[in-house]
Amino acid sequence: MSKIHMRVYRGNSEGGQLKDYDVEVAEGMVVLDAIHNLQATQTSDLACRWNCKAGKCGSCSAEVNGKPRLMCMTRLNEFAEGETITVMPMKTFPIMKDLATDVSWNYEVNKRIPPFTPREGADWHWEQRDADRAQEFRKCIECFLCQDTCHVLREHDKKTSFAGPRFFARIASLEMHPIDGLDRTELLKDQHGIGLCNITRCCTEVCPESIRITDNAIIPMKERVVDKYYDPLRILWNKMTGK
Amino acid sequence: MAIDVRTQKGLGVTLRQDNWWGEPLAIAAGLITFIVYMTWAALTPTGSHGEIWYKWGSYISPAFSPYFSPSWFKWSPAILILWAPAGFRATCYYFRKAYYRAFFQDPPGCAVGEESREYKGESSFPFILQNLHRYFLYLAILLVINHWIDLAWAFTKEGPKDYYFGVGTLVLLVDTILLTFYVGSCHAWRHLVGGKLDCFSTCPINDVRYKIWCRVTKINENHGFWAWASLFSVGFADLYVRLVAMGIWTDIKIF
Amino acid sequence: MSENYQSFEYDVLVIGAGGAGLRAAIEASAAGCKTALVCKSLLGKAHTVMAEGGIAAALATVDSRDSWRQHFSDTLIGGNFGNHWEMAEIHAKQAPDRVRELEKWGAVFDRTTDGKGNINVRHFGGHTYKRLAHVGDRTGLELIRTLQDKGVHSGIDVHMECTIYALLKDGDRIAGAYGYFRETGRPVLFKAKSIIVSTGGIGKLYSVNSNSWECTGDGFALAYLAGAELADMEYVQFHPTGMVWPPSVRGLLITEGVRGEGGVLKNNKGERFMFKYIPPKYQGKYAETEEEANAWFQKVVVEGQKEEGVKERKPPELMSRDVVARALWAEIKAGRGSEHGGVYLDIASRRSAEDIKKKLPSMYHQFKQLADVDITKVPMEVGPTCHYMMGGVKVNPQTQESTVKGLFAAGECSAGMHGSNRLGGNSLSDLVVFGKLAGEHAAAYAKNSSVPKIDESVLDGLNKEMNKPFENQGGEVSYAILADLQTAMEKGAGMYREESLLEGCLKDLASLKERLKKVSAEGNRLFNPGWHVALDLRNMLIVGEALARGAKERKESRGGHTRTDYTSYSKDFAKKRVVIRKKGEEMEVVQEDLPQVPAELEAELIKDGFLRLEVLKQIRGEAPAH
Incomplete structure (x- = not known):
């Protein structure tokens, strides 16, 4: 177990901002695991869509460090040690809450x-x-x-x-x-x-x-x-x- | 309250942390270099004393072939030719992406902000003319055939029977091959040879078209590579012929 | 507090938009009913998209020997005769038409290579012949996209990201459903003459599972609470090949197609162990030596020869899932497992890198991206993972109606079709065959019935229940209870069951139920996953309990139900099904007679060689199986 630093967008149709979190992570984890970890241990009302966690359903779309990606297919070990991982909802669609947008x-x-x-x-x-x-x-x-x-x-x-x-x-x-x-x-x-x-x-x-x-x-x-x-x-x- | 990053707009606004500007910058530099050089070369067929720079022996610069200079035309003959390949490249599905990104910042990169302005894409003048790409393709095919004829001549020196293979022949050979692949991997070509069909298995002719379409598809996957490689090879071929003609460089006979 | 709820009125309401729900809605709508489809996620994201290998139907496009009778017999043998034979018969007979219908609606199946341009089929565990129509290894996606595109042009109302919390009744008949939109948290009432539950499985009850978050067993619990009977809840399929490493992807499915394409299972000594585990029911049907299996592989898979002319038998890796999963477990338990507690599934040494990438593209990417493993070079590590619920809402095989009037069930949510173990590929065909039937009969029922009345005063009570997590101050978050539930199920009612473990599990579930009463949710009702999980947990606890009670009742081992204290088939249970129903606040468990294949049909199948009498006797516990 080690810790990473994340910034996750929190907000709704009225606006929002990036919030800072430290998250426990283990080997092989993907960004979606880190988000789940956040929900389970720090902020259970963090909204995010996901279904299969295997890159087959296309639910967990977001922007990770500015790039549109599936969170379930973005490995944490892609990022440099100590790098902050910023997760934003898709920009093109109206926001509902946090990482969930109205598609x-x-x-x-x-x-x-x-x-x-x-x-x-x-x-x-x-x-x-x-x-x-x-x-x-x-x-x-x-x-x-x-x-x-x-x-x-x-x-x-x-x-x-x-x-x-x-x-x-x-x-x-x-x-x-x-x-x-x-x-x-x-x-x-x-x-x-x-x-x-x-x-x-x-x-x-x-x-x-x-x-x-x-x-x-x-x-x-x-x-x-x-x-x-x-x-x-x-x-x-x-x-x-x-x- | 802190700024809402979601609503920020404007040129270059992004949360991307990689060097997204590297690619458009390199493309812009490459294209500008080529355009500047080619413009100069096209307008400079001869030296200040009238000495011919566009050909040497049986080598002819690809920018001046087919050589065509009616007496009423006072400017460089290259102008009569170059509009065709320039049009082909300007309407090319690969180069469109390259210059929309590099020159028009539309967009400068994926998920990177743009200046806010009215956008019509390729649905109105002038960019709606991009749809005529296939007509430039027809011309490009003629030019490629012409290149192969030029190349055949580049295997000779003092006449058809005087076989010669120099470094220049090699340069022109590579150029011709690259141009052939560039034109042969064209998206409009891919459509015309078979892409327009919905079903390949209806008759023997479609069967042949399918096979051609497969080949074209294979090389089309690297259309961008062929586009750049042939761009450089054209520039280099012109430069090579020019340097030899100017006497700065001596062509070496290989065999 | 009386909530401001939205209200809709329909003839037919379908809950769950996977393959079965979509197919049912299309059918109901085509019958002229005003139809709505409710799904917990966005449309097209249901767990059906994860189905990989194919859809089983005796199309006989590749092997002309195939027939519905063979498919029917394979299904019964695979299910150890725990199936409701009528469902298996309907399924085997109608599946080919449903597959061709999908093609007419735009599905693009892989084609045969013989120049005839038919739908291609592949091998899968437990199927005698090549039988699975497929699209690479993403058949489920093709199915759901086809139905989705058909559905949106059929005039069906789709309510996305909406969870149903309770079914409402008018006397003894169904009357509607009440729930909330996940996005806004706003309550919603659906009045409906008939309702179809097609909410899928229960995978999320276990910590190692191949399912998506939606598989919380909602349909079972909703139907149970509405008074419908559940059956066969002890039959849970553990798929033999789930990923085991890294931990974050543990349980993720590896398609059986890997074995269909020639993949072999090996232990840490490099031994192909499956030959040791051929049960009597499959003896004589599968290769008994490595040489024979390899010869079959070479001829059938590599050279593409017609199986009809090949004398060698299929490799034992292609036996049904329950058999393979138990074999894996035995190897791991005996200390012959892989580094991270699985066994090896090797396709790298069997096929060229090019073939693997072409035939199994998503497996290649899954391992490359999620585990840094190149399956064209090294073997995969695999282990059992909770995959499928064979049990479910007890339905009339012809109409799919439950024991509650106007309430229908289809797909994984209904019981009977698969018996104690489902064959790969039979689930996608189940969805479209029984989805259609459910839609047809729900529509017929709706047409012949009046608009039910709903007592709106019950809604207040439901609102209070739904709101409770926000009012519980300082309680624990739902995720903690979910994690403990998964551990309890894995430990007490996992692949191997035992009286004392099941009792422990029931005790754990009871204490979790108490904890759930005090669960807290932070924030508000706007798209709040912590709150959603808190409400889903009610269903999961009901399903968990039904499962454990069913498992405790069935004192034998059969298919997906394996007990360490009763290790073989039992005569006493062979013709019984365990039925669970709500009696007051208690869960009642009873044994009922399971309808048996009519003697005439059985004799015919035996005569024609589809079934073997000695196998039947073993499975019925009338002759020793070992």
């Missing part, structure tokens, strides 16, 4: 995405290689760290006109599904504002599931939007062939 906006966005709609008469036999791309995006555990770090939401607060990386990946998983018959490019361009993304890749950098959101979801989706709306030759061709 309901994400669920609203998801509702606005037309669900999986199989093509009529589709052949349900398809190969692994056709499943690969959709499966990558379906690894998403909805921790919303990509939404948190995306500057379009974080700094420019475009929540009314921009869906965010999580939902571009979700749309990509539907658009690249071999059986799905809907076309969501217009939605992507207008309602979900894919044009606001300037592909600065922070979403990919923070993804705990290592989904290559920018390269494999957003850029391919942008290219599909180009196909339909920005490529003059292609638009002409489509008009001529009546597509």
Whole structure:
């Protein structure tokens, strides 16, 4: 057992501040263990979400020393000895209390995405290689760290006109599904504002599931939007062939 | 009461403790160096006495190829060429990230604060033009083909049958390969060769497209690397040809 | 103090939004009922996401010999005939349709490699053939995301981060539920014609467990308090392969898929010990020598040959979980354990690094990130961890209705399907099969019944109970009681049970109950975990007691219930189930007859080779098992 120094944000919708704590820690612990330790021994009303503590549910998203991370997958031995560990709630979403934020906006966005709609008469036999791309995006555990770090939401607060990386990946998983018959490019361009993304890749950098959101979801989706709306030759061709 | 760190805003505001500014700084330095050098090189095809600096023997600087100088055009012929690769790089999905971060601080780093200002991303002019990347790709493909032709010539000296392999040939060879990989790993290319398909297993043509798409995807993972490597190799190839042409450096024949 | 509570009215209320709850809500909503789904966490975070290996269904896409009868028989043998046979039958018959339905709703399962483009299936413990449809090692996530996306477009109201504290009744029928929103602490009343509890398991009762914080046994306790009967509460599954090191991740699950992909169990002498522990019921079905097991591995796993043509038998690492867990324990007890008190699970020497990363990506990352262990290079250390509650609310197998009118249960919360031991992969299929049934019948019930009346005066009493931790000044915090509860359960009602230990456990639980009366919570009702735990503890203590009493009653060893004082199957208990119900303030324990497979069907299964008579006799305690 040794001690570490932590600063944890305490507050609610009216405001708050970082508070200092010394926490007992043991070998192999992660930041979430330290937070649990705090709850059990010093401040039982410290609010924080968590479920599986194994990096599979995406509940314990927070900002550890300024970086959006899952607390359950951030080992304490990553930090230098004597380093203060600062834990903040996600900045992009309104705070509820302490480390818990109101992420309901994400669920609203998801509702606005037309669900999986199989093509009529589709052949349900398809190969692994056709499943690969959709499966990558379906690894998403909805921790919303990509939404948190995306500057379009974080700094420019475009929540009314921009869906965010999580939902571009979700749309990509539907658009690249071999059986799905809907076309969501217009939605992507207008309602979900894919044009606001300037592909600065922070979403990919923070993804705990290592989904290559920018390269494999957003850029391919942008290219599909180009196909339909920005490529003059292609638009002409489509008009001529009546597509 | 102490300041509420959650509500603090502004350029560079962050609780990150690592050197997040290191990367944008290095990128800015790299890009500025290249742009300054390339601008100078493009505008300086010849020395003050008219001596040719852009080619030596069968070596030609990649900035001046294909060499094209109509009589009415009074400026450096490089200008007629360079807009195409410059446009390709400026609209490149990798370089966009690099310069949005390094030059526009939009954002300067992940989870790092920005100046508050109206933001439209790539949804309005001028950045909406980034969507034309594929047209620059078409030009870039033509340029790469041209590079391979130039390279073939770089294996000769006094004519097609005079085989020659010098250090310059090697420089141009590396440059051409890197450029090929850079263009070949382009995101728009990846989309066009197969990414746009929803299902790869419907017909034999899609099968072939899938295989190409897989290859492109593989090298696309390092698109940023190819972007930088080819940027330096172009600059270096120009510099090499130039130094040899200026007589400052002597090309060595390897075999 | 009369609290200002929010109020909603529904036809069907589903408590718990894991696989079973979501599936039930989708079904009820599709039947035209106004349906709500209440979950303790955010939607899509339920413990179902942690299911890794797959969903068992006799799709027969890889091994054409598979059939529902084989699945049914495997389930009964795995459950040591403690199952309610009707549930096992419904499950085996309907699972393939439920899996294909998931695919129609957008689930992207791994595909077969034979060029036919079917859903791929893999091996798992206790299943005769390859039978688990899967998505890498994150099948649960796929299931929950598919149902979630289907659900949000089905017009279901979702109330997230909401805990139900009590079920309300109108006479003998269910009438509603009362609870609070975790975020604001504000009380909420749901009036409902029918209610489905699908709240998952009890893992958090034990200190070493593979479950998330939500698994506090709420549904069992809520149903029990509302007068429903619980059954089979002594059957708790300890999964053989939990992580053991470092301490902060102790208990975290390592998927059975590791063994399915060729991983082997070894003791500290490097010996593959499982060959010594093949019980009579599995004799002749599993490889008896290392050579045979290796030949099977080479042919089936490495070369991907069709098992139909392979004469060697499966390695014994692939036996059911109860058998493997007991073998592990025996090795550890005999001093042949690993450095940190487990045994070794070795895949590094069996598969290439590339294969391991591709087939078991989240296991690779879990060990790399949480334990600094590279499983492509060195073996893992594993030990048993509390994983699953086979028992639960006693339900009608056809309708999933409990003994209280209008109250239904599905998933881990209901009893009977798995008997004394669940086979891997049968839980995900359980969720969708019985989730659907519960939704269907809850909707039918709601449609045929009037709006129940709720006596709002009971709410005052509930408010007082819920508020009590804030009024108790200077008491201890809930976390201390939780820690002691976990220790008491681990010690007194863990993997190995004994009369005196169980009595000690019951005594410990009684004193914890007293302590809980004086528990204090600091702060206010706004998102206050200390307070939440204080309220959850009531449920955990009820479940703990039911479990210990059930275990004390069953004087034999069967599947997940192992007693050191009654080590074998007993004839007296083979056809009984232990039922627990509330009688006044006391917990009543009774034995009931467990419905048996009809003689005709049994004879047919024996004739066709799905069951063996001598095995049946052993399991029924009619012939010696050793």
